[in-house]
Amino acid sequence: MYTLLLVDDEEEVTQIIAKKVKWNELGFSVVGHANNGLKALEMLEEIQPDVVMTDIRMPYMDGLELCGQIREKYPATKLVLFTGFDDFEYAKEAVHLEIEEYILKPLNAAEITKVFEDLKKKLDQEINEKKGAELLKRYYKDSLPLLQANFYSTLIEGRVPEEELGKYITNYEIDFAGPWYACIIIHTSTTQAPKDIDVQLLAISVDRQAGERLEEKWRGKRFNYLGDTVMIVQLESKEEVSELTDSCDRFCKYVNHMIGAVVTVGVGQVCDNILELVKSYQSAREAVSYRVLYGSNQAINLKEIVPKRKVATEAADGTELAHLFKMICLGKKPDVKSAVERYMEHKIVPTKSLEKYHVAVMELISEMYHFMVNNELDAQKLSGGAGQLYTLLSNMEPQVLEKWLLNLCLALHEDMANARDHSKRSLIDQAKEYVHNNYQEESLGLDDICRELGVSNSYFSSIFKKETGKSFVGYLTGYRMEKAARMLVETNEKSYMIAKSVGYTDPNYFSYVFKRQYGVSPSKYRTEYENI
The missing domain is CATH 3.40.50.2300 (Response regulator)
Known part of the structure; x- marks a missing residue:
């Protein structure tokens, strides 16, 4: 249908x-x-x-x-x-x-x-x-030339020498005018794909649609990397990233409606140097992982959901500690506990000498400290300074060390969740205050508030509706109508003057909206109040 x-x-x-x-x-x-x-x-x-x-x-x-x-x-x-x-x-x-x-x-x-x-x-x-499968195959053949794709992959891996960058761009005829750049990652869910279509063909279709709907507008360079579509986009200004996020969010909704694909787009940090795209890619990849908290089928900009977060770096010890940090950020308490157990089992328990045990403890303290600093968490939780803490932990038995590490990680997990909630509440409070100070302006709308707050329309609309139960337009209209109702009963102003004072130049439309809100016209509302 x-x-x-x-x-x-x-x-x-x-x-x-x-x-x-x-x-x-x-x-x-x-x-x-x-x-x-x-x-x-x-x-x-x-x-x-x-x-x-x-x-x-x-x-x-x-x-x-x-x-x-x-x-x-x-x-x-x-x-x-x-x-x-x-x-x-x-x-x-x-x-x-x-x-x-x-x-x-x-x-x-x-x-x-x-x-x-x-x-x-x-x-x-x-x-x-x-x-159509045959058309999807043709879409696939129309992908970017292999040399360009290899170059883009090498670029986001940080393996392009600065002295050779110009040569690659010239030889491969790549237009990198900028002046600002960012990576976006387009991740197609394989677990939520329609039953009647092959997941690989679905991903190819999404890739092609990204080319048609995003590539030209954002002067994008599109390629496949680690199973996802990656696009290097170019911006006129750093602030344009909010519009980019909205554009990506609409894309997610479009492909879901047209072909049933569930897509998450991670929007990376903006940079003014092509060689910094490695950091933009890392933050875009991390943004995609936040779908476990914020849901799929949308664009996620890491700077919006955790605005103070710095670009994460891989833990020095590799998989186990990196996984633990990820669970602190994105998992639930049982996930954190499992990650701690996994780390202890693979990195601490196998140490066969006291010297190796002490080295492992030292590395743990160092990586935990860097993780907390990068996420602006309270480093005082590592009390007593690195030297005193090392002395304390290196003399603990593995079971005691595991208990200490679990308590610390659970505390950091709670701090991260509280920081996200505080960021959301702060954004909503700022939006409400802006409405209270500017509701008289007729042109006030979603674009204005998002421009003021420096966030995308899609993210702001989503959290505003979730936190308040109303759309932003609904909240703005309701506030204007409350002000109008108060003026109707507290002043003798004409209805058209009240309409103008709450942001409506068309008195007929004001009356229409007022009646939709209160069930009666402004004049009848005033009359009924006077007769009480």
Whole structure:
């Protein structure tokens, strides 16, 4: 079933369309109705329908303006216009909006049926093309040339000598204009893949879609590395990383909707030197691993979720200690306990001499200290200084040392979780304060608050909804309406003046929103309060 959103300010029209056409037989499901363009945009963010069928003449935002907004934000959505004869030529001038079909009023069930039969075939063809195995193989052959891919892999591994960098870029005809760079990692889940498609073909399809939807806009260099798609992107400014994160988040939602892939995009730190991309790649890889805390099917920017976190480095002793640090950051308490046991079993218990035991303890203290400093954790937990601590630990039996290490790691695990929660609460508090100080501005919206806070729209929207139970737009509207309601009962100001003072230049739209919030018009609200 493809999804359809109907938009018309006359509710009886949408009801007739919904009832008279046999949508289920056509392969469509009507998932909602909106009575104006602004309301339709709100619903689009939530349901992202395959098709929007809209009238032209509507209050607050007409159908053509709505189509323009949809084409910009949701380019995959199909658009169908129905309109009166007088608006037909006017509508046809909007060829740049790529309208699928125009239907003249009065609406005819047979004509609508024919339009949507053709539209169904077109949608089916697009889906089949995305999933077709032969096309996926061709996508794979169209990947970046081998020499370029090898160079990009070597670059993010930090193995390109500085004196040879220019030669590689010139010989391989690579455009690295910058001036800012970052790595993103596109990870396709193999455990949540659709049952009817091979996971390797699914990953290839995601890789190709990344090329089509992200590569040109971000001047990306795309290649496969360690089973994931990696893209080196180029930015005009360091602050543009928030827009990049939003773009990646929309990409995750798109491929999930179109081909059923569950994708996480890790966004790495921004750098102004190509040779620093090794650090950007490391932070992007770490961001992807945070999907165990924040969920898949989204973009994760490490600087947003743990803004003070420095780029992690591999523990000197290798796998066991690196795994322990990862569990402190991402795991649960049982995971931390298992990681401590694993470390002790592989690194401490096997030591056969006192000298080796002392060396292992010294390495442990050093790596724990660096881990805590890198994550801005309280180093006082390693009390007494390195020398005194070494003396204490090197005289412990392995069982006692394990207990000490477990208690320390559990404390650090709790500190990391508290730091993340504090960061979220601080961000929400800043957002609310910004609303309280700027709600009078008509243009105030999600873009403004995210620009002020320096985070992406997708991350902010996600945590704001999770922490407050409301969308940001819903919170802003509610706050404005509370202020308006108070002014209605505490002042004698005209309704249109109150509307302006809370950010609405259109008094009719203000009345519409107020009635939606309180169930009565502003004038009736004031009258009812005065009669209490």
